[in-house]
Amino acid sequence: PESTQKNFHTTRDTAPQEGPVGYPGILYSANALCRGLAGTYSVCLDLEVLEAVGHNHFEGRPDVRVIGERCKENIPVNAGAQWDFRAPEFASKLKATWNYRGECSGDPSAQAGFGVSNLIELTPGTGYEIRKGAPMHRFNNFGSPVTVSYFKRIAAEYREAFPTAANLVVLGVSLPWGGLYDVDSSWAPPYSDHRFGFELDLAADSVPVANRPRFRAIAAESQVGVEEFGDWILLTFPPFSPAPGE
Numbered sequence: 001p002e003s004t005q006k007n008f009h010t011t012r013d014t015a016p017q018e019g020p021v022g023y024p025g026i027l028y029s030a031n032a033l034c035r036g037l038a039g040t041y042s043v044c045l046d047l048e049v050l051e052a053v054g055h056n057h058f059e060g061r062p063d064v065r066v067i068g069e070r071c072k073e074n075i076p077v078n079a080g081a082q083w084d085f086r087a088p089e090f091a092s093k094l095k096a097t098w099n100y101r102g103e104c105s106g107d108p109s110a111q112a113g114f115g116v117s118n119l120i121e122l123t124p125g126t127g128y129e130i131r132k133g134a135p136m137h138r139f140n141n142f143g144s145p146v147t148v149s150y151f152k153r154i155a156a157e158y159r160e161a162f163p164t165a166a167n168l169v170v171l172g173v174s175l176p177w178g179g180l181y182d183v184d185s186s187w188a189p190p191y192s193d194h195r196f197g198f199e200l201d202l203a204a205d206s207v208p209v210a211n212r213p214r215f216r217a218i219a220a221e222s223q224v225g226v227e228e229f230g231d232w233i234l235l236t237f238p239p240f241s242p243a244p245g246e
Contacts, residue, residue, distance in 0.1 A: 020115035024179035024195075025089040029082050030066075030096050034104035036077035041102035044071040045083050053091040053115055054175030057136045057185045064088055077103050090187065091115030091179030115177025119197045122148050127159030128168040131203065136185045143173040144197040147237040150222045151200055154235075157218045162211055169203035171232055193234070202233040 022028055034041040047064045055061075064085060072081040087094070097109040119142040124130050128151075133140035143151070155168050174197040175181055181194040193199045207215050216226050225236035 019117055020091065020113040020177050022087055022112065022114045023116065024087050024091055024114050026114075027084060027086050029084050031080055031082050032072070032098050032100075033080040034075070034077050034100065034102070036103045039077050039103040040074045041077060041100060041104045042071065042073045042075065043081055043101070043104075044099045046070070046097045046099070047085060048095045048097070049088065049092050050095050050111065051093040052088070053093065053113070053177040053179070054137060054139055055090060055182075055185075056138060060187055062088060062187055064092075064094060074102075087114040089180040089189070090182070091175060091177035113177065115179050116174070116196050118145065119143060119174060119176060119178055120145055120148055121176075122151065122170065122173055122200075125152050125155065127155035128152075128170055130170050133172060134183075137172075137175060137181065137183070139176050140172040140174070140181070141170060142176045142178070142197060143200065144237070144239065146239070147173065147197055147200060150224060150237050151235070154218055154222060154224065158211075158215055161214055161218065165208070165211060166206060169206035171201040171203055173197060173200045196239070198237050198239045200235045200237070202235065204228065204231050204233050207233060 030045055032043045032045070034043070045066055047066065049061065049064055052061060064087070066083040066085045068083070070083070075081055091114060093111060093113045095109055095111045097107055100106050122130065122141045122143055130141055132138065158168065159165070172194065174194050178195050178197055180187070180189055182188060219226050219235065223238050227234045
């Protein structure tokens with residue numbers, strides 16, 4: 001996605017968002033404004049990570065901070081203040097709190113989520129099974145609607161081609177709101193995949209070597225890429241195409 005900005009509201013408390021309103025790792029802005037007849041005001045902005053969505057670990061979690069000074073002093077009323085900040089690379093729910101002094105006072109706050117919208121959970125189905133994620137990332141089988149639809153069809157066609165073969169074993173897709181998937185719980189990217197719900201890992205031993213040419217052909221019919229990495233097979237799905245017949 002291209003860089004963009006999302007303004008937080010400063011006038012009232014808001015309930016946590018049902019879903020993300022912005023992307024991880026992108027530059028955003030937060031604004032403040034004091035309306036009045038005359039005088040000045042000062043305002044400070046605090047940002048807090050309320051939740052790292054999909055991450056069941058906390059040690060070493062990075063904070064989110066404004067770029068530049070967090071406090072703006074002696075601003076004329078009816079003139080606004082703006083801060084820039086970068087959303088964390090991991091999917092998150094953030095809280096912004098403005099501390100006003102002078103002609104305006106109070107501590108309004110707002111909450112917003114940053115992640116990938118509209119990911120859906122891949123649940124067990126014909127020809128495949130789900131291997132539970134590690135405790136630190138228990139819910140790791142969320143993909144785009146295209147990914148989920150295409151993979152179900154690939155698994156069903158593979159089962160039809162090899163009716164006595166064992167189920168395909170899904171190791172992971174993306175976290176519920178996507179974003180950084182730090183498999184080693186370090187809050188750092190060992191790789192950049194699995195952030196947007198377009199990549200899916202299979203256990204390599206669930207696709208026998210003798211069956212792989214046919215498996216690749218089935219995947220290619222849906223324009224799905226197949227790469228082998230030792231213990232796992234990476235499937236890369238078309239990001240924006242509707243599933244055929246849908």
